[in-house]
Amino acid sequence: MSTQLPRPSQAAPDTTQIHNIGYRSYDGPRLGRAYARRSLFSQSLRGAYGLGRSAKSKVLPMLLFAVMCVPALIIVAVAVVAKQSKLSIEYTEYAIYLQVVISIYLASQAPQSVSRDLRFRSVSLYFSRPIERSDYVLAKFGAMASALFVLTASPLLILWIGSLLAKLDFAEQTKMFGQGLVSVTLLSLLFGGIGLVMAALTPRRGFGVAAVIAVLTVSYGAVSTLMGIAYVTENQDAIQWLGLFSPMTLIDGLQTAFLGAPSAFPDGGGPGAGVGVVYVLVVLALIAGSYGILMRRYRKVGL
C-alpha cells in the first residue's frame, strides 16, 4: 500500500490539549544558611501562636494571649473613666501578677517547638540541609523568646496607650513603660531558655509540659515559702539571697534593684544594688547556660 496517510487537518488545531509538562529543574537562587535560619525562626514564632497549624492548636495560645491582655484593658478603662492620677498597677508588676499565665503558655508551647521535632525525628531533615546546629538552636531560642515577649509586652503596650488616653504624665509613663519592656525582655529570654531546655531533654511532650510547670511554679512556691519563713524569723539578709533560686524572683529582684519596680518580696525591699548585680549576672548566666545546654543536646541528635 503506497497511499499516503491523511495528514492531520491544519485548519482546526486542537486547543484543548493536556500537556504533561514533565519534570522541571530549578535554576533559581538558593538563599543559603541565613535565610534558612530566618525561615525556621518565623515558622517557629508563628507556630508558637498556632499560626500555620491546625485550628485546635490555635485555641490555647490565643486564649492565654487574651487572658494576658484583658486585665490591662480593664485597668486602662478604669483609669480613663475614673480619671485616676496613676494606673492602679506598675508596668513592672504586671508579669509577676500574671506569671501563672506565662508559665502555662511556656509549658504548652516550648514542647510544641522542640519536642515535636525530636519525637517525630524531623531534626534529621533539618540537619541534612545547609543549616548547622547553632542555626537551629538560635532560631528556636529566638522564636520562643520572641513569642514570650509578644505575650508579656502587649499588655504593657495597652497600659501605656491607656495612660496616654487618661492624660497621665507622658514622660513618666514612657519611662516606666521602657523599664517594663527591659524587664519583660529579660524575662522572655530567661523563661524561653529554661522552657526549651526542659522540653528538649525529653521527646515526650507530656513530660516536657510537666517539667516546665514544675520548674517554674515549684521553684517559685518553694522560694516564696522560704522567704516567708525568713521574714517571720526576721532574717532579712536571707530573703535577698533566696530570690536567686527561682526564675520569677530573679526577675523581680533584678527589676527592684535597677528598674524602679516595687518588690514582691515579703519585706517589700528586694535586693540592694550590690546584690542586684549578682541577680543580673545569674540571669545572664542562665540565659547563656540554656543556649549551651541546647547546643550540647543537639550535638548527639544529628541524623
Add this chain to the structure above:
Amino acid sequence: MTVIATESLSKRFPRVTALDRLSLDIGPGVTGLVGANGAGKSTMIKILLGLSPATEGRAEVLGLDVSTSGAQIREQVGYMPEHDCLPPDVSATEFVVHMARMSGLPPTAARERTADTLRHVGLYEERYRPIGGYSTGMKQRVKLAQALVHDPKLVLLDEPTNGLDPVGRDEMLGLIRRVWTDFGISVLVTSHLLGELERTCDHVVVIDGGQLLRSSSTSDFTRTTTTLAVEVTDSDTHPDGTGALRAALTEAGVVLHPGVEDGLPGAGHILLLEAAGEETYDLVRDIVAGLGLGLVRMEQRRHHIAEVFRPETPPRHEEVQAR
C-alpha cells in the same frame, strides 16, 4: 564524571569499625548500596552529608570535600532517612514547603516546587490533609518529595522500600528509577533486599562489615551464565519425569548442577545443567522427546546479586538471604 568518591575511608567507634578503608568511585545514575544491617550503610550516608567526620581517608560528593564543604554539599543533595520523620499534624504541602525553604528556596519557588514535586511522587488531593492520616506508602512519598523538592543533583535514599507492601514497593522502585531517567537526579539507594536493586540500579556496591565486597554494574552481576534450566512434565510411563530425565542426561554425559533452589518447594522439578554449546540444547530436546515427556521450559540462567554473598557464607550473610 564522579558523583561520589571515597578513598580508604574509615570510621571507627570505640567498639566497632563501621567503615574499613573503603574506596569507591560512583558515577551518575542509580547506584545501590547493599549490606546487612550494621554493614556501615548509614554511617556512610552521614559521612557523605558532612555530618560525621571520617576517622581517616577522604570522601568527595559532587567534587566537594565532605570535611570542608558540608553545607555546600547539603544544599545540592537530598536525603531521605530510613526512619519516620514526618510530624502528623501538618499537611504534606505545608511540610514540604517548609523543608524547601530550609534548603534555601525563596517562598514562591518553594511553593511551586512543592506542588510539582508532590505531583511527581504521586500525591494529589490528599496533600492538603494532615500527614497523620496517610498510609505508609503515602508517607514514603512525602519523605521522597522533601528530598527532591530543592532539585538536588544527588539524592541519598536510606531503605526507601521499608515497610511497604509488594505493590507499594514496586511503585516506589519505579519512582526511584524515574528520579534518574526523567528528573536526571543521581540516586544512591541503600537496601538489604538484593532483588530490588537488580531491577532498579545501574550499579551495585556491596559492603560488608565496613569493607567493600564488590562494586560493579548490575548487568555484570546478572550476566548470562552457561547454566541451563530445564523443566519437564511427568507422563504415564515416567511418573517422575524429572528423575527419568536426570538419569538419561547423566548417562549422556551432561554435567548437572546441584540446583540453587534445592530445598525450596517445587525446586525438584527444575534441572540445572552445564551447557557446553549449541549441541547441549539439541541433546536435551532429543532426550526429552525420546522419553515422551513434555518440555515445559529450557532457559539460560542469570546470576543473582545474592550470589555475591554465597561463596564463604559467614553467619551474618545468611541473615541477608533470609529476607
